[in-house]
Amino acid sequence: MKSKLLALACAMAIAGVACGNASSGNGGGGSVQTAGVSATEIDVGGMAAITGPLGDQYAPIFDGVQAYFDMVNEQGGVNGRKIKLTAKLDDATDPTRDASQARALVEQHHVFAVIPVAAPVFAGGKYLGDHNIPTFGWHINPEWSPGPSMFGQDGSFIDFTGVGTFYGYLAHQIGAKKVAIFAYNVSQSRDCATGAEKSFRQYGFDVAFNDSSLAFGTTSLDADVQRVKDAGVDFVTTCMDVTGNTLLSKTLRRAGLTKVRQFWPTGYDAQALAQFPDLYEGVYFRSGFVPFEEASQSPGMTQFINEMRKRKPNTKLSDVVVAGWINADMFVTGLRAAGRDLTRKKLIDAINSLTDYTANQLEGPVNWQVQHTGNNATDCDAYLQVQHGQFTPIYKQPFVCYPHASPTIPNV
Numbered sequence: 001m002k003s004k005l006l007a008l009a010c011a012m013a014i015a016g017v018a019c020g021n022a023s024s025g026n027g028g029g030g031s032v033q034t035a036g037v038s039a040t041e042i043d044v045g046g047m048a049a050i051t052g053p054l055g056d057q058y059a060p061i062f063d064g065v066q067a068y069f070d071m072v073n074e075q076g077g078v079n080g081r082k083i084k085l086t087a088k089l090d091d092a093t094d095p096t097r098d099a100s101q102a103r104a105l106v107e108q109h110h111v112f113a114v115i116p117v118a119a120p121v122f123a124g125g126k127y128l129g130d131h132n133i134p135t136f137g138w139h140i141n142p143e144w145s146p147g148p149s150m151f152g153q154d155g156s157f158i159d160f161t162g163v164g165t166f167y168g169y170l171a172h173q174i175g176a177k178k179v180a181i182f183a184y185n186v187s188q189s190r191d192c193a194t195g196a197e198k199s200f201r202q203y204g205f206d207v208a209f210n211d212s213s214l215a216f217g218t219t220s221l222d223a224d225v226q227r228v229k230d231a232g233v234d235f236v237t238t239c240m241d242v243t244g245n246t247l248l249s250k251t252l253r254r255a256g257l258t259k260v261r262q263f264w265p266t267g268y269d270a271q272a273l274a275q276f277p278d279l280y281e282g283v284y285f286r287s288g289f290v291p292f293e294e295a296s297q298s299p300g301m302t303q304f305i306n307e308m309r310k311r312k313p314n315t316k317l318s319d320v321v322v323a324g325w326i327n328a329d330m331f332v333t334g335l336r337a338a339g340r341d342l343t344r345k346k347l348i349d350a351i352n353s354l355t356d357y358t359a360n361q362l363e364g365p366v367n368w369q370v371q372h373t374g375n376n377a378t379d380c381d382a383y384l385q386v387q388h389g390q391f392t393p394i395y396k397q398p399f400v401c402y403p404h405a406s407p408t409i410p411n412v
Contacts, residue, residue: 033343036112040080042335042342045087045111046137047101048118052093060315061118061138062088064304064324067311068332078335079342086111095123102127112344115331116324125150134334134347136327138320148372149348151330153323154288154363155371160191163405166286166381167196167237168203172409173383173395174261174284176235179205180228182221182248183212183239192239192265203409208233218244221251229255237263242272249279271316273386280386287382289322289363290398293391294382297398300329300362326359333357364399375404 036043046065049058066085073082087109091098102124105111114128117137125143128135132149139152142160150156171179179200183193193212200207208231211224225248228236236252238245245264252260263284267273268291273280290298295305304325308315315321330351335342337350351357352372356365364380380399384391402410 033345035110037342040082042081042083043086043111044083044113044115045085045105045109046114046116047089047091047105049093049120050090058118058320060318060321061116061324063312063315064321065116065328067307068325068328070311071307072332078332079340091119093120095121099123099127106131106133113331116327118320132344134344136331138323148352151351153326155366155376157371157374159375160188161195163199163202164195165379165402165404165406165410167199168409169400169402170263170284170383171200171205171235174235176261177206178208178231178233180208180233180236181210182214182224182236184216185213186216189239196237221248225251225255228260229257233260235261239265242267246276246279268384268391269318273391277389283386285384291382291384291393292317294393294398298361300360303360304362326362329359330357364401377404379404
């Protein structure tokens with residue numbers, strides 16, 4: 001979960017804004033339950049930070065959704081209806097616009113469901129949740145947690161400062177003893193650092209220091225790296241973006257600390273690896289979905305890669321594209337279960353009855369009977385390390401699964 005903080009942290013640091021709530025709009029029942037549904041079509045629409053400082057990170061979610069819908073429509077649709085993505089709105093990485101665009105999708109475009117959503121600040125989430133609009137998107141914002149109609153690709157509940165078992169598991173696997181944590185001075189990044197420190201201490205690791213005062217866009221980490229050297233740290237983890245992480249890696253190398261292991265919660269990205277191969281070398285990553293390199297172990301990932309190559313050959317594969325694909329799969333799964341006599345409530349209820357949703361073995365199981373109010377009982381993570389310039393899956397494949405917030409380091 002901690003990796004989801006970075007998208008928020010970076011954009012919040014850039015925008016310097018707080019999330020506002022949309023005012024109440026049209027709620028109601030009756031025809032509202034079947035808005036956007038005709039005898040032959042289901043109209044949906046989504047929104048993303050298409051423009052703004054990080055637009056290239058968020059906009060590709062539409063490609064994952066559209067590819068899945070094209071595949072399903074080519075097969076005849078769902079219960080005799082084709083799915084049409086009628087609106088792709090841009091919130092311009094602005095919370096006020098995000099709130100107004102959420103309302104526009106429902107009240108002006110009259111969509112049946114909002115899919116997808118990918119934005120660093122999801123101010124419109126309150127409006128959509130308050131009005132029980134089925135909403136699907138990239139699960140990186142706290143607005144996904146409340147309300148039974150909000151569906152992220154890997155769940156809905158978010159606890160940024162809770163214990164993450166993966167910290168202890170990874171540190172134990174690599175034989176770490178002393179840890180350092182680097183984070184930005186915005187709330188989401190600081191919360192990530194708080195959770196990381198809490199996790200390492202629970203599992204018996206010495207946290208030598210935790211610096212969550214770094215300004216986004218900082219150009220020097222020399223002072224912190226000197227502290228790493230002086231303290232004898234052998235493992236560093238971050239709550240930063242690729243720019244901050246590569247700066248850290250460069251500074252560690254310049255200081256002669258080539259044996260200090262690094263874990264980055266973001267950056268599992270072939271394009272970034274190609275840009276910074278030396279700085280990536282040896283770094284550890286984790287993924288909530290089956291790694292692209294392990295596609296043969298997952299029918300869902302195999303299908304995703306094949307269909308994306310066929311339908312969106314120019315789209316670079318990334319976690320947000322996978323999120324869009326999973327969002328679409330979850331939506332279609334719910335539609336099929338809800339039946340021909342479709343309503344928003346039937347769709348919501350159908351998805352919330354799922355106890356082990358995996359998007360055809362593309363991710364670890366999600367229990368939607370608990371995910372709006374708490375975590376899954378079990379976490380499943382894929383681990384990778386950059387070896388000889390390539391993301392290389394390590395440990396048990398495709399996933400290592402262990403109890404959420406395990407009281408001790410799991411032996412799996």
